[in-house]
Amino acid sequence: MRPPPRLRAGDQIGIIAPSGPVPSEELFQAKSLIERRGYKVVLGDHVLAQHPTNNYLAGTDEERFSDLQNFLQRLDINAIFCARGGYGVQRLYPKLTPQLFDAPPKIVTGYSDITALHLAISHYTDWITFYSPNATSLVRLDGVKSEVALNCFWKMLEEPQPFGILPASPQTIETLVGGAVEGPLAGGCLSLLAHACGSRFQPDFRGKLVLIEDVNEPVYRVDRYLTQLLNAGILQEAAGFIVGTVTGWRKHEQEDSLNQLYSLWEDLLLPLGKPTIVGFPFGHEPNPLTLPLGVRAQLDADAKTLTILEPAVV
CATH class of the missing domain: 3.50.30.60 (LD-carboxypeptidase A C-terminal domain-like)
Incomplete structure (x- = not known):
């Protein structure tokens, strides 16, 4: 397996919405949380899009795929955080080809519906990906154990030694x-x-x-x-x-x-x-x-x- 490069202060993290629609308030709270950690956040062009007829999707299949493709291919994007789960990644399966993952490995995080993306990446590559809180989940961590969960998340992405x-x-x-x-x-x-x-x-x-x-x-x-x-x-x-x-x-x-x-x-x-x-x-x-x-x-x-x-x- 090929681990991706670790996150360093100043790195750019792209946020996409390949599944369900994203509440704008939660998205910008997540953006602020990540930026306070020392990173730059780049939002996908369609991260706040809404599908014209199916309100359970964040934009059309073409829009959601476009953001994923863009950030996978951009060498200045060090990590891709999925904004939320819901439903929608499986609709992108016909568009997910080996050529999409020709770039060097990078951090990809998310859970729930993002399982479908993890499966596609593991089929085509030997990348390590992360079953982790989605970007908007980070701001909803709560209580005494939230610090443990946040520390685990950042340590996994930042420190190049076995956890x-x-x-x-x-x-x-x-x-x-x-x-x-x-x-x-x-x-x-x-x-x-x-x-x-x-x-x-x-x-x-x-x-x-x-x-x-x-x-x-x-x-x-x-x-x-x-x-x-x-x-x-x-x-x-x-x-x-x-x-x-x-x-x-x-x-x-x-x-x-x-x-x-x-x-x-x-x-x-x-x-x-x-x-x-x-x-x-x-x-x-x-x-x-x-x-x-x-x-x-x-x-x-x-x-x-x-x-x-x-x-x-x-």
Whole structure:
């Protein structure tokens, strides 16, 4: 894998909106936060665009792709931060070609719908990318743990040495299957991983430590996504699993419902027999940790720890 160059004071960070529409107030708060860190922010030409008919998209497919293409090819842009998730990257799949990624590797960050972009980049390149808060998520980090999440984010992008053990509290993590295993990190938002099946960007989890999380999905749909990945033979090839949660799943279930998320992990992941932890704080969490996709890590399911073994940037 090729780590991108680390961020240095004065570097230019481009912000794009390849998925859903971006609230302007949150965008400019994020811009100010990043600039206070010592960076210059360049906004994509269409970052505040709105699709003329589909209000769940930030501009047309052509506009959203144009900003991505521009910043990937500009040598003066050191990193690309996605403004938010939502939906829309998969609509860009026909436009994502190998030539788009001919430039040297650069930092690409984001989570949720940005999983689809991470999959495309990993298909065409050996770049390391970052499953991390989106740009507007940075300003919504809250409470005592927000400093931990922010420090993790910036340290991962700025410091060219292995991060080591990620700062996750073992008290909030469950061991589903014990054991220790090493492998590159992969995965992301579960629904996007399942929806990529059958495309050329279908996940490749051979020997990988697979990240799984999502938001606002009832248990039966989580079951559907996992079952799709199992039926495709994809999850069986993983070395281990780091499961977050499906934030907001309980609102879809009655208080006395037998449908329980942890029971589903037991039903579908435990039989695979791979080291697995549940409840790791990443993705759709109030204060998510940043995880470098493609970097080799060690999962110790008994100790409930995840250790980054290689630098994510150089």
